[in-house]
Amino acid sequence: ADPALAIEEYETDLGPADYVLADRAQLLGGVEAKKLTVGPQGVLPQAERYAKAIPSSEPFLGKFGVPFLYSTNGEEIWFHDVRHPMNRSRRISGFHTTKAMLEMLDRNTKAEMTALRAIPLKEGIRPYQIEANTAIEQAIESRHRKMMVTMATGTGKTLMTVNEIYRLMKSGVARRVLFLVDRRSLAAQTVRAFASFEAEPGLKFDKIYPVYSQRFQQTDFDKEEKFDPNVMPNSLLTDPKLGDAFVYVSTIQRMAINLFGKEAVLGFGDDGKEDDADKLDNIPIHAFDLIVADECHRGYSAKELSTWRQTLDWFDATKIGLTATPAAHTMAYFENLVFRYDY
Numbered sequence: 054a055d056p057a058l059a060i061e062e063y064e065t066d067l068g069p070a071d072y073v074l075a076d077r078a079q080l081l082g083g084v085e086a087k088k089l090t091v092g093p094q095g096v097l098p099q100a101e102r103y104a105k106a107i108p109s110s111e112p113f114l115g116k117f118g119v120p121f122l123y124s125t126n127g128e129e130i131w132f133h134d135v136r137h138p139m140n141r142s143r144r145i146s147g148f149h150t151t152k153a154m155l156e157m158l159d160r161n162t163k164a165e166m167t168a169l170r171a172i173p174l175k176e177g178i179r180p181y182q183i184e185a186n187t188a189i190e191q192a193i194e195s196r197h198r199k200m201m202v203t204m205a206t207g208t209g210k211t212l213m214t215v216n217e218i219y220r221l222m223k224s225g226v227a228r229r230v231l232f233l234v235d236r237r238s239l240a241a242q243t244v245r246a247f248a249s250f251e252a253e254p255g256l257k258f259d260k261i262y263p264v265y266s267q268r269f270q271q272t273d274f275d276k277e278e279k280f281d282p283n284v285m286p287n288s289l290l291t292d293p294k295l296g297d298a299f300v301y302v303s304t305i306q307r308m309a310i311n312l313f314g315k316e317a318v319l320g321f322g323d324d325g326k327e328d329d330a331d332k333l334d335n336i337p338i339h340a341f342d343l344i345v346a347d348e349c350h351r352g353y354s355a356k357e358l359s360t361w362r363q364t365l366d367w368f369d370a371t372k373i374g375l376t377a378t379p380a381a382h383t384m385a386y387f388e389n390l391v392f393r394y395d396y
Contacts, residue, residue, distance in 0.1 A: 063083075074123075094142065130148060184392065201373070202214075263283060268282060313364075
């Protein structure tokens with residue numbers, strides 16, 4: 054959080070809260086800070102008690118003086134958005150910036166979900182692909198933050214996903230979308246899938262929402278193919294804004310370098326080579342609100358698996374894993390298998 058806006062020992066009707074986070078106009082969050090030996094997840098109820106004791110003319114859920122609660126022991130941070138009774142607490146990699154908290158307050162989740170339900174089903178999509186879309190949307194409405202979709206190779210997983218991303222962006226449920234793959238050639242294929250998808254009559258997806266990627270090499274394409282990528286501006290990563298709406302297709306190796314530096318992908322082999330990628334300072338945890346991890350089943354080495362998790366964990370976003378062949382580590386990570394379509 055922004056240190057200048059963290060008020061220490063904030064007085065409440067139950068005594069002082071460790072910290073209250075605020076901007077100039079309003080109180081935004083409460084923080085319970087504990088010593089390292091205390092597990093912070095179990096401290097969130099204490100943060101809730103203090104939040105109920107903070108006076109407010111319009112309390113959230115009729116009882117909380119601030120909408121966002123945090124607990125930390127200096128190593129782990131747990132977060133709870135108390136504005137909806139179905140929201141679950143979750144571990145996050147860092148505090149939200151003031152800008153991120155104001156964005157969360159500015160968004161109307163109920164209106165976004167109403168708009169999503171009103172979008173007509175796309176003609177020409179197979180019934181099981183529509184079922185997958187519906188399952189994802191029901192999981193999001195149930196406040197799940199992680200989910201997995203398994204569809205057999207050749208059943209149109211990418212088409213289903215591009216259609217779903219369009220639906221989520223059109224309704225405002227998702228705005229800044231990260232589509233992760235594990236090879237540059239797959240990134241190139243995915244960008245082509247967005248460019249060829251007719252999202253609205255006579256309009257391809259990339260004419261409605263920008264689809265960004267990294268620079269590609271000729272070896273990522275067939276020899277005859279001409280391709281001019283729309284390269285992702287770094288400012289969209291480091292300074293996300295509420296009005297931004299785009300898709301960024303990236304290799305997971307490149308995103309790991311942007312977050313943690315080149316040492317994060319040492320030993321990954323040729324697939325990890327992203328020579329023009331560098332560490333970017335201050336990518337905030339709200340840079341994306343939806344992440345799709347394609348082919349998330351791969352048999353990673355221990356180091357690769359650790360980097361894969363670290364990269365996904367950095368962002369406080371809804372995460373969807375796609376695979377034809379789920380592996381144990383991906384099932385464990387994405388938690389909720391929302392749709393399965395086998396041969």
